[in-house]
Amino acid sequence: MTDTMIGVIGGSGLYQIDGLQDAEWRAVESPWGAPSDEILTGRLDGMAMAFLPRHGRGHVHAPSDVPYRANIDALKRLGVTDVISVSACGSFREEMAPGDFVVVDQFIDRTFARAKSFFGKGCVAHVSVAHPTCPRLGAACVEAARAEGIKVHDGGTYLAMEGPQFSSMAESKMYRDAWGADVIGMTNMPEAKLAREAELCYASVAMITDYDSWHPDHGAVDINDIIRILTGNADKGRGLVRRLPALLGADRAPCPHGCDRALEFALMTAPDKRDPDLLARLDAVAGRVLG
Template sequence: MSWKLGIIGGSGLYGLDGLENVRKETVGTPWGNPSSTLVHATLEGVELVFLARHDEGHRIPPSDLNYRANIDALKRAGVTDVLSLSAVGSLKEELAPGAFVVVDQFIDRSFARTKSFFSEGCVAHVAMADPVCSRLSAMAADAAEAAGVETVQRGGTYLVMEGPQFSTRAESQLYRQWGCSVIGMTNMPEAKLAREAELPYASVSMVTDYDCWRTEDADVDISDILKTMHANTAHAHALVRNLVKAMAANPRTDSPQGIETALEFAIITAPEKRDPALLAKLDAVAGRVLNR
């Protein structure tokens, strides 16, 4: 199977130099509409599908993102792997603004989001002990280092908060006590849904600020965050380019965790008890196991 990389991030990624065969596709899914049109392109001979997480112009807040539609749309587009690029706050002194953290764990503190494709009529429990693809994560870290990012941390825990407000100082200190590395609002349930869709997922978290735990600094300010995000964009472009070059040079193999078969034994509802309407909605996500 050839690589086909889905990239969830800002709409600025579409400006990557050298993209060929660029076309936009407006899609719908059984779960509603994704955040934005899909942008298909090729780079170094590798197929890419871009999805602007918050739509162009950052129109949609984190709690209102249709995470299920986003992942379903990428699955229907035939992507084999998903790279998430997102802005985060740092919970560690050594992770200054501009650092990139290729996270390997999450603590999900979101509460106002639908977190599964499965529900009454078809129940499934996928393993999330290792929530990212180790192979894709290592490739992304290599690509970030080659892009000249000064600090690239391999591994770290991403605390997912609901938002849209930033943390209180007490919350920020608590998350530091838990050993978290970064804090953001978007990678859950995104990572969980990617696992249910049997899509290897990697998250590159780009630090924009120190949250609010660092009392000697000013509190989190959106204008400062936007300045750092702008500076991170060039590195993000270079990261994607380097990652795609590595994919072009290395044939794709299945993820070490066997993510492509995550649903193999996860669906526990007896076949005769499954809801046909829900099964129809799961055609892309779970068709591999449901259609046997």
């Protein structure tokens, strides 16, 4: 058994967590660069928690510029065991309406301008992301949302686009009709892949703000409408997070889905061929398997 520590990565509109005791903003150094911001640490209902604003306070990082590797590495260094990603998104489904939440269980990664792995030349590793989120953690988020009175959809496919522009109508229709995506956003990739490499349980809570541009009755995405809905979603998101400590429990058993053992057979480079400089940078992410 280890102690549960929840790490919340807050997206657009969610820049704080209510009710944290002993709250303190902490600067965490990472060999992968500076995280998006300092990390707010404290205890929520007795459970250790860390909150990282993905875009930085004041929204200073565009989706392509978010330091994803530094963010995940910093949370791992703090002792986080379970990561809850909260982000704004558009919907491709009539029944997934603005104001609803979707607990995502699949991704289509269309990003192309971001570093997507901690590993590479000098230490090659391949992890499986066939099931990129943790079912145990996702189920807790669904239960928390329902207890909070939030309309939540259990499962959905998130199309991660590069941005920062929103989709064209042709893209939106393709993602919806041909590819079968349910929601669209700009920030969950490579975040989910990096969390898997860091052996962290990861759940994605997508807060719907709009219907992207496919919907015949809603037209193009309007940033003013997004901000209005975003404000309400952020309040609901904080309520969801407040319920998680009671649902997850302080004593954390090994993940039944193996998220915390994702690197068990992933390293491919022979020990005598591994780059010492890269290994040093991997001390937090892969220390368990690197010894």
